[in-house]
Amino acid sequence: MLLFFYIKKTIIKHFTLLLLILLTACSKLQTGMPNEKNEWKPWDGDKFLMRDDLITQQLIEEMELGINLGNTLEACGDWIPRDNILNYEKAWGSPEITKEMIEGYAKAGFSSLRIPVAWSNMMQPEYVIYPALLNRVETIVNWAIDSGMVVIINLHWDGGWWSSFPEAYDECMLKFTAIWNQVSGHFKEYGDRLMYESMNEVGFDSIWTPWRGTLADKKKAFDIVNDMNQAFVNTIRVSGGNNAMRHLLIEVYNTGLEYAYDPFFKMPSDPANRLAATVHYYTPAVFAILEEDADWGKARTTWGTDADIKELNNNMDLLKRNCVDKGIPIIIGEFAACGNNKSQEMRRLYAVSVAEAVYSRRMCPMLWDTPGGEYDREAHEFKDPELIKAFKNIPAKYPHR
Numbered sequence: 001m002l003l004f005f006y007i008k009k010t011i012i013k014h015f016t017l018l019l020l021i022l023l024t025a026c027s028k029l030q031t032g033m034p035n036e037k038n039e040w041k042p043w044d045g046d047k048f049l050m051r052d053d054l055i056t057q058q059l060i061e062e063m064e065l066g067i068n069l070g071n072t073l074e075a076c077g078d079w080i081p082r083d084n085i086l087n088y089e090k091a092w093g094s095p096e097i098t099k100e101m102i103e104g105y106a107k108a109g110f111s112s113l114r115i116p117v118a119w120s121n122m123m124q125p126e127y128v129i130y131p132a133l134l135n136r137v138e139t140i141v142n143w144a145i146d147s148g149m150v151v152i153i154n155l156h157w158d159g160g161w162w163s164s165f166p167e168a169y170d171e172c173m174l175k176f177t178a179i180w181n182q183v184s185g186h187f188k189e190y191g192d193r194l195m196y197e198s199m200n201e202v203g204f205d206s207i208w209t210p211w212r213g214t215l216a217d218k219k220k221a222f223d224i225v226n227d228m229n230q231a232f233v234n235t236i237r238v239s240g241g242n243n244a245m246r247h248l249l250i251e252v253y254n255t256g257l258e259y260a261y262d263p264f265f266k267m268p269s270d271p272a273n274r275l276a277a278t279v280h281y282y283t284p285a286v287f288a289i290l291e292e293d294a295d296w297g298k299a300r301t302t303w304g305t306d307a308d309i310k311e312l313n314n315n316m317d318l319l320k321r322n323c324v325d326k327g328i329p330i331i332i333g334e335f336a337a338c339g340n341n342k343s344q345e346m347r348r349l350y351a352v353s354v355a356e357a358v359y360s361r362r363m364c365p366m367l368w369d370t371p372g373g374e375y376d377r378e379a380h381e382f383k384d385p386e387l388i389k390a391f392k393n394i395p396a397k398y399p400h401r
Contacts, residue, residue: 051191056275062111072371075094085121116154127175154198181239184196184239207224245272252278255333302342312354
């Protein structure tokens with residue numbers, strides 16, 4: 001009898017272990033991420049599922065490491081031929097986007113994709129978005145979700161029409177809400193693997209800058225962005241389908257890190273309580289942005305001193321302490337060392353250091369990348385294997401972040 005119970009217990013134990021192994025394997029395949037043998041599999045989940053119990057911080061953590069499809073669907077200009085929406089997609093140097101291109105991001109280990117969009121391209125009267133543009137964005141969104149990535153679509157620079165808000169507030173707000181009413185209506189059935197981002201790097205230098213203007217001017221400028229963000233949330237929440245519960249991304253004034261916890265910046269009121277905030281990180285600007293000396297700074301070609309690392313960690317600690325720890329999830333929507341005056345080793349060091357500093361503090365870093373950048377859109381692979389290897393190592397270092 002004792003032998004029978006021993007055999008029975010052993011069988012149950014091994015069956016349970018086998019079941020756990022199978023469940024783990026299935027989970028890895030469902031994410032669309034590379035498995036332990038580095039074999040990528042498409043995601044086969046329900047793209048229209050909106051999980052009721054998923055809080056926004058959990059979604060941000062699911063997004064892990066992200067990347068931008070930059071200088072593509074947000075390309076704009078009066079010189080671009082208006083006979084085909086694909087002319088805009090290719091205007092700033094990108095080849096036509098393909099399914100294989102998008103899958104290449106997921107195969108490299110990225111779990112989220114930000115797709116900047118200029119919705120005014122070929123816009124029709126009454127602020128009607130060109131139907132082919134909506135359909136083209138949806139095609140790329142589908143490729144990304146099917147690849148296993150969480151997707152963000154936004155209203156990007158879009159020719160800068162929003163800079164007229166101070167002089168033409170009502171008309172600009174009409175266009176802003178018209179855009180989001182149409183976009184949210186078009187994508188209303190998609191589930192929580194699609195986020196909307198209200199805008200990109202919107203600030204009003206005509207009213208206030210850190211170097212010019214009073215506190216009253218600063219409040220006036222911030223209030224316009226606060227109004228836009230609230231109108232964005234209000235528009236989305238009544239646009240039907242899954243939009244009542246969609247996770248939304250709110251732009252901090254001019255996407256400035258220090259403005260995320262500025263008293264003049266206000267997170268919108270949201271009945272669904274499903275908001276995150278976004279900032280960009282190009283600090284120090286003399287390294288991350290400048291290619292040559294400017295009147296405001298001397299271009300740097302190197303980064304990584306003790307002072308540089310300390311500045312990075314201090315900035316990320318400020319975001320975590322003032323936002324994440326207080327219930328405001330954070331996405332770093334863009335970061336990179338831009339320009340041709342830096343070695344690939346320096347670009348890699350900066351990108352990996354920022355990504356790790358962000359990720360380790362329960363935020364999502366999204367690398368800014370454009371045609372001719374880190375990703376070869378023709379070959380569908382990254383030019384620097386060491387960069388991707390270092391990126392892939394980051395989540396493994398923080399399994400319980």
